[in-house]
Amino acid sequence: MTLRPVEVRGHLALEEHWDLRHRHALGRAGEAFARGVERGAIVAARCAGCRRVLLPPRVFCERCFCDTELFDFESREGELLSFTVVRMPFAGSPPTPFGIAYARLDGSDTALGALVEIDPDQADGGLAIGTRVELAILDSGFGMERLRYRPVR
Amino acid sequence: MRRVAITGAGQTVHASRRPDVTLGELCLEAIVPAVGESGLAWDEVDAVVFGCGPDLLQGVRNAYLPELVPLLGAAKPMLRIHTGGATGGSLFQAGATLVASGWARAVLVVGAEKASEPGDVQAVLNTMWNPLFEQPIGLNAINMLALQSVRQMHVHGYTLEHFAEVTAKNRRGGVRNPFAQLRQEVTVAEVLASEVIAWPIKALECCPRSDGACALVLVGDELAGRAPAPVRLRGMAECTDSMYIGDRLGDSLSEYIDATTLRAAAHDAYRQAGIGSPFDEIDVAEIYSPFPSAEMKACEAVGFCERGEADRLVETGALELGGVLPVNPSGGPMCANPIGATGLVRIAECVEQLRGTAGAHQVDGAARAIATSSGGSSQFYTVAVFGKEAP
Numbered sequence: 445m446t447l448r449p450v451e452v453r454g455h456l457a458l459e460e461h462w463d464l465r466h467r468h469a470l471g472r473a474g475e476a477f478a479r480g481v482e483r484g485a486i487v488a489a490r491c492a493g494c495r496r497v498l499l500p501p502r503v504f505c506e507r508c509f510c511d512t513e514l515f516d517f518e519s520r521e522g523e524l525l526s527f528t529v530v531r532m533p534f535a536g537s538p539p540t541p542f543g544i545a546y547a548r549l550d551g552s553d554t555a556l557g558a559l560v561e562i563d564p565d566q567a568d569g570g571l572a573i574g575t576r577v578e579l580a581i582l583d584s585g586f587g588m589e590r591l592r593y594r595p596v597r
Numbered sequence: 598m599r600r601v602a603i604t605g606a607g608q609t610v611h612a613s614r615r616p617d618v619t620l621g622e623l624c625l626e627a628i629v630p631a632v633g634e635s636g637l638a639w640d641e642v643d644a645v646v647f648g649c650g651p652d653l654l655q656g657v658r659n660a661y662l663p664e665l666v667p668l669l670g671a672a673k674p675m676l677r678i679h680t681g682g683a684t685g686g687s688l689f690q691a692g693a694t695l696v697a698s699g700w701a702r703a704v705l706v707v708g709a710e711k712a713s714e715p716g717d718v719q720a721v722l723n724t725m726w727n728p729l730f731e732q733p734i735g736l737n738a739i740n741m742l743a744l745q746s747v748r749q750m751h752v753h754g755y756t757l758e759h760f761a762e763v764t765a766k767n768r769r770g771g772v773r774n775p776f777a778q779l780r781q782e783v784t785v786a787e788v789l790a791s792e793v794i795a796w797p798i799k800a801l802e803c804c805p806r807s808d809g810a811c812a813l814v815l816v817g818d819e820l821a822g823r824a825p826a827p828v829r830l831r832g833m834a835e836c837t838d839s840m841y842i843g844d845r846l847g848d849s850l851s852e853y854i855d856a857t858t859l860r861a862a863a864h865d866a867y868r869q870a871g872i873g874s875p876f877d878e879i880d881v882a883e884i885y886s887p888f889p890s891a892e893m894k895a896c897e898a899v900g901f902c903e904r905g906e907a908d909r910l911v912e913t914g915a916l917e918l919g920g921v922l923p924v925n926p927s928g929g930p931m932c933a934n935p936i937g938a939t940g941l942v943r944i945a946e947c948v949e950q951l952r953g954t955a956g957a958h959q960v961d962g963a964a965r966a967i968a969t970s971s972g973g974s975s976q977f978y979t980v981a982v983f984g985k986e987a988p
Binding site (some may be wrong): 452453454455457460462468470474477478493498499500505506526527528529530531532534535536537538542544546548553554555556557558559567568569572573574587588589 | 614616617656717719720723727728729730731733734735737739740743744745747748751752756792794795796797798818820839841842843844846847848850853
């Protein structure tokens with residue numbers, strides 16, 4: 445870490461840059477999901493109690509307070525439940541404009557958020573709630589970077 | 598449970614940048630007047646409850662420790678709380694619980710933020726989300742609320758004009774409030790013409806990045822008489838929702854745009870306060886709404902209208918100062934949002950309204966007030982109801 449004096453509107457301040465490494469555990473469900481994407485699969489969780497199918501997968505159902513089982517989820521199509529088109533970037537964000545969509549894939553009980561293909565010339569990206577989307581797994585990137593919703597034409 | 602009163606309230610003038618003070622010095626600008634109003638000696642404060650956003654937002658590890666602990670926490674309990682945007686509301690609930698339980702006679706509650714210090718606030722906020730599933734898709738505070746606004750437009754038929762009307766109403770409040778950061782009016786046309794940040798949210802609909810602090814002194818009955826006009830807590834509740842936004846979209850038990858858990862918290866707080874018809878019985882509301890769509894959602898959830906009918910409240914002017922039920926007459930979080938303090942500022946504003954000392958944004962005859970807070974990806978919600986009289 446470095447600290448150096450700078451002027452901020454007539455006041456002396458210390459500017460600091462952090463260079464810290466973190467290694468975030470993905471967890472049991474997260475690691476299964478990430479490894480699944482590597483082999484072209486979407487790993488979901490099914491609650492042993494209520495049988496709900498949960499995406500993203502997690503190891504415990506918060507409604508039944510019981511364990512889930514992880515499995516390869518076959519469905520790749522679903523209904524768009526919400527979206528936005530982001531025009532203002534932040535450090536580390538995907539390049540703008542980019543779209544974020546939440547869709548409930550057929551057979552799932554929750555909506556999975558992922559990047560979505562947009563028409564950049566339209567304010568709403570040419571997207572509409574209630575329309576059908578498919579979830580593609582791209583060839584490059586890691587984890588969620590590889591997932592992309594596309595409107596079903 | 599013992600009854601709880603607020604006998605001191607202080608807030609800073611909120612600003613886009615305060616390079617002249619540290620976080621601790623900023624806190625003192627709120628603490629000194631709050632303790633002064635309470636009529637207490639400093640050593641009569643039994644505990645301090647402090648909150649600010651994530652350390653990464655300040656860029657200073659345990660920013661509060663160097664200054665506030667020696668001053669206030671020496672030989673006394675000190676607690677730090679962080680529930681994102683709901684931090685201020687959670688601070689209040691923790692402090693009030695310490696008093697209500699009889700564990701403390703007087704508690705100083707302090708919330709603060711210096712959001713000017715990081716180079717990129719939204720990049721910091723992105724790190725609040727899950728690093729595998731949520732950070733890579735570009736979630737931040739604005740984009741998270743944009744997902745909500747789009748769905749409100751689809752499900753409830755709310756329009757860009759409704760959001761712009763709420764914005765213009767709140768900015769008029771900011772003009773009247775000497776503590777607000779944004780004190781210039783904007784018109785509906787100006788809001789609609791401003792740059793899109795994340796569809797459908799426009800630049801003029803975004804809360805500002807703020808430096809500011811707020812402090813309250815909470816006491817039991819035996820110390821309430823030290824201050825001339827104690828404000829009484831009538832009911833409070835806090836509810837938390839599921840982690841993932843996608844668990845709350847189109848779900849029968851928890852719907853993102855219904856703020857299901859805010860609704861539950863309000864129901865509980867009203868039950869404690871004996872309020873059956875909030876729209877008729879509440880005189881003024883300070884709602885945690887950094888964006889206009891959040892205010893409309895909250896109005897539904899706290900029972901000011903039916904689900905999906907907040908557009909009627911906007912269209913009829915009910916929420917304006919001088920309307921049937923003024924919401925955020927101070928301008929609310931859209932005119933100043935020092936994140937860790939914002940929920941407390943809502944309560945401090947209720948205190949001023951009930952004392953009749955709110956000045957140009959005073960609601961005539963206000964006798965009952967509600968304050969809310971919201972944090973996380975709309976996960977943490979608090980509600981508190983206040984009155985002039987003890988319950």
